[in-house]
Amino acid sequence: MTWLVWRQxxxxxxxxxxxLAVFAAVTLVGGFKVASHWHSMLVACSGHSAxxxxxxxxxxxTVVDALLxxxxxxxxxxxxxxxxxxxxxxxxxxxxxxxxxQSVTRMRWLAVKVGWLLLAAAACGGAISxxxxxxxxxxxxxxxxxxxxxxFDIQGIVPVGxxxxxxxxxxxxxxxxxxxxPAIAVALGGFVALRLVIxxxxxPHYTAAVTTYYNVTGSFxxxxxxxxxxxxxxxRTGQVVLAGWGDLYPALPAACRTLLPASAGQTxxxxxxxxxxxxxxxxxxxxxxxxxxxxxYWTFQGIExxxxxxxxxxxxxxxxxxxxxxxx
Amino acid sequence: xxxxxxxxxxxKRYRRVSALTECTVTxxxxxxxxxxxxxxxxxxxxxxxxxxxxxxxxxxxxxxGGTPRQDPAFLAxxxxxAQEIPLYRRFTAEDHxxxxxxxxxxxxxxxxxxxxxxxxxxxxxxxxxxxxxxLAQVALALTLAxxxxxxxxxxxxxxxxxxxxxxxxxxxxSAVADAGGDLTVVLSSHLVTDLERVCDHLILLAxxxxxxxxxxxxxxxxxxxxxxxxxxxxxxxxxxxVVQTVAAARLSTWLxxxxxxxxxxxxxxEDVGFEELVLAYLGAHEASAGxxxxxxxxxx
Numbered sequence: 001m002t003w004l005v006w007r008q009x010x011x012x013x014x015x016x017x018x019x020l021a022v023f024a025a026v027t028l029v030g031g032f033k034v035a036s037h038w039h040s041m042l043v044a045c046s047g048h049s050a051x052x053x054x055x056x057x058x059x060x061x062t063v064v065d066a067l068l069x070x071x072x073x074x075x076x077x078x079x080x081x082x083x084x085x086x087x088x089x090x091x092x093x094x095x096x097x098x099x100x101x102q103s104v105t106r107m108r109w110l111a112v113k114v115g116w117l118l119l120a121a122a123a124c125g126g127a128i129s130x131x132x133x134x135x136x137x138x139x140x141x142x143x144x145x146x147x148x149x150x151x152f153d154i155q156g157i158v159p160v161g162x163x164x165x166x167x168x169x170x171x172x173x174x175x176x177x178x179x180x181x182p183a184i185a186v187a188l189g190g191f192v193a194l195r196l197v198i199x200x201x202x203x204p205h206y207t208a209a210v211t212t213y214y215n216v217t218g219s220f221x222x223x224x225x226x227x228x229x230x231x232x233x234x235x236r237t238g239q240v241v242l243a244g245w246g247d248l249y250p251a252l253p254a255a256c257r258t259l260l261p262a263s264a265g266q267t268x269x270x271x272x273x274x275x276x277x278x279x280x281x282x283x284x285x286x287x288x289x290x291x292x293x294x295x296x297y298w299t300f301q302g303i304e305x306x307x308x309x310x311x312x313x314x315x316x317x318x319x320x321x322x323x324x325x326x327x328x
Numbered sequence: 329x330x331x332x333x334x335x336x337x338x339x340k341r342y343r344r345v346s347a348l349t350e351c352t353v354t355x356x357x358x359x360x361x362x363x364x365x366x367x368x369x370x371x372x373x374x375x376x377x378x379x380x381x382x383x384x385x386x387x388x389x390x391x392x393g394g395t396p397r398q399d400p401a402f403l404a405x406x407x408x409x410a411q412e413i414p415l416y417r418r419f420t421a422e423d424h425x426x427x428x429x430x431x432x433x434x435x436x437x438x439x440x441x442x443x444x445x446x447x448x449x450x451x452x453x454x455x456x457x458x459x460x461x462x463l464a465q466v467a468l469a470l471t472l473a474x475x476x477x478x479x480x481x482x483x484x485x486x487x488x489x490x491x492x493x494x495x496x497x498x499x500x501x502s503a504v505a506d507a508g509g510d511l512t513v514v515l516s517s518h519l520v521t522d523l524e525r526v527c528d529h530l531i532l533l534a535x536x537x538x539x540x541x542x543x544x545x546x547x548x549x550x551x552x553x554x555x556x557x558x559x560x561x562x563x564x565x566x567x568x569x570v571v572q573t574v575a576a577a578r579l580s581t582w583l584x585x586x587x588x589x590x591x592x593x594x595x596x597x598e599d600v601g602f603e604e605l606v607l608a609y610l611g612a613h614e615a616s617a618g619x620x621x622x623x624x625x626x627x628x
Contacts (some may be wrong), residue, residue, distance in 0.1 A: 001430060001431060002430075003426065003427065003430040004427045004430060004431065007419070007423055007426070007427060008416075093414070093416075093417070094410065094412045094414040095414050095415070095416050096414070097381075097408075097410035097412065097414035098414045098415055098416070098424075098470075099431075100381060101379065101381075101403075101406075101407070101408040101409070101410075101471070102403070102427075102428060102431035102432055102474070103400050103403045103404035103431060103432045103433055103474070104400065104403070104431045105398040105399065105400060105403065106398055107398065108400075327376070327381070327382035327383065
């Protein structure tokens with residue numbers, strides 16, 4: 001049975017392996033350059049972050065930067081090329097009548113095919129992610145942006161979950177539609193839609209965000225690659241003014257308001273933001289920052305991967321039920 | 329004599345449509361059975377249920393002593409070839425032979441290679457490039473390489489030209505001869521003369537029901553064409569079952585299933601041919617189905 005899978009997919013396997021090899025070569029060459037650049041920056045700045053921030057950008061404009069998009073596209077590609085035809089094309093071309101007429105039960109046929117393809121998808125996703133994660137190390141350290149969409153989604157273990165889910169979705173869609181083309185559409189559309197929904201609406205809430213309060217006269221930056229949701233000042237009565245201070249004026253106590261220009265035309269003689277902050281503090285205002293701490297990075301990676309793997313498992317289970325009940 | 333296939337009121341409904349209704353048939357081991365019926369009569373449904381690919385919604389089936397099921401031991405005994413000749417278009421015959429070797433316990437790869445070589449079918453050419461006749465031969469060779477005890481063939485020659493059809497049937501009959509009574513075949517087709525040449529058993533389906541089932545020699549002996557005076561059908565209908573009546577100016581002919589001898593000297597009894605028998609039953613079914621339709625029309 002495994003031999004049938006190998007015969008069916010060996011050409012694709014060779015292609016994917018070749019593409020991965022090229023990607024690995026490009027990433028390794030570029031990655032070592034980035035790493036040595038980063039090392040020289042560290043030496044020059046002896047670790048002071050202000051100095052590091054003033055250095056020329058580390059990665060933008062490199063070839064690999066563009067290749068990173070691969071991390072986003074590859075799962076969708078696997079879902080359409082491997083997932084959708086797995087059952088869909090065999091039903092469409094009636095080759096199931098050949099496969100199911102051998103001395104192998106339908107369930108075993110499906111289990112072996114699905115098993116190998118999911119394994120291959122996970123390996124693909126893992127290999128690309130490993131390279132991208134390694135390559136992104138210095139950039140993450142500099143930018144402290146590991147949680148950002150576009151960074152979070154292509155590093156760590158989530159790409160494995162995406163790849164497995166996309167292939168499972170393709171398989172299930174092909175089994176229901178019994179044809180390849182509609183299955184491709186569903187796999188592609190479903191994957192992109194779910195990725196957007198989860199990244200935009202679900203991911204920020206995997207764990208309750210932390211809010212840190214500080215003196216409004218001081219400043220605060222969450223340590224490391226934290227995911228900052230909002231920052232600003234909050235009054236004793238709970239009135240919130242976000243950083244940027246756009247709507248600060250009407251919110252201020254009357255005493256502090258006199259320190260600010262009421263409009264562009266009227267400028268107080270000695271305008272000082274520090275004086276305003278001091279005034280705010282004396283009226284009970286505090287600075288606040290709401291964020292997911294950097295230490296939760298792997299928790300988030302784990303939760304997101306878990307969601308996709310569970311959804312994939314549900315889709316595969318449904319596929320088995322449909323194939324078992326189906327009258328060939 | 330052992331039975332290869334025994335079904336009892338086997339039925340299959342797809343939502344509201346009945347594909348096969350209370351089908352009771354018996355095929356003894358070693359027979360080559362012709363499965364005949366109009367399109368939509370339930371031939372494919374019956375074959376797929378016997379192969380364990382579809383499950384019945386009613387009745388029972390016993391195939392080679394067991395219920396058709398998804399079980400490697402059962403599947404190994406059955407050679408099933410679907411109507412569309414389902415082969416992987418991008419694979420060669422050799423690929424298929426090797427796949428079969430990995431998926432079957434009793435696979436006879438050299439048998440398949442020898443048969444294909446005899447027919448000069450290239451082993452290393454993709455299926456998509458072969459002719460319909462060659463495809464059918466490859467599919468049959470693969471099905472036989474499985475060394476099944478029951479061969480279920482669903483209209484395998486329907487799309488073939490006469491020569492390819494004859495070659496296919498020659499391969500089939502020689503396989504049956506080689507097996508020496510251990511191989512049972514059910515072959516569905518619309519081509520009655522082809523079937524007459526290779527089959528010794530008949531299952532006739534129409535309107536999702538069995539119309540006739542048995543050994544062809546016995547069936548032919550049981551049926552006669554009677555020719556007699558037009559007006560008087562009562563004596564015939566009293567003793568025999570009339571399948572079909574053709575009324576002419578003064579004489580009528582009846583195709584009847586005999587129950588005892590034809591003793592009345594007014595009637596002349598003639599032997600029935602295979603094709604005549606099949607057409608009589610199909611025609612009779614169509615006529616009665618037509619009557620049903622009229623009745624429904626009148627009711628509403």
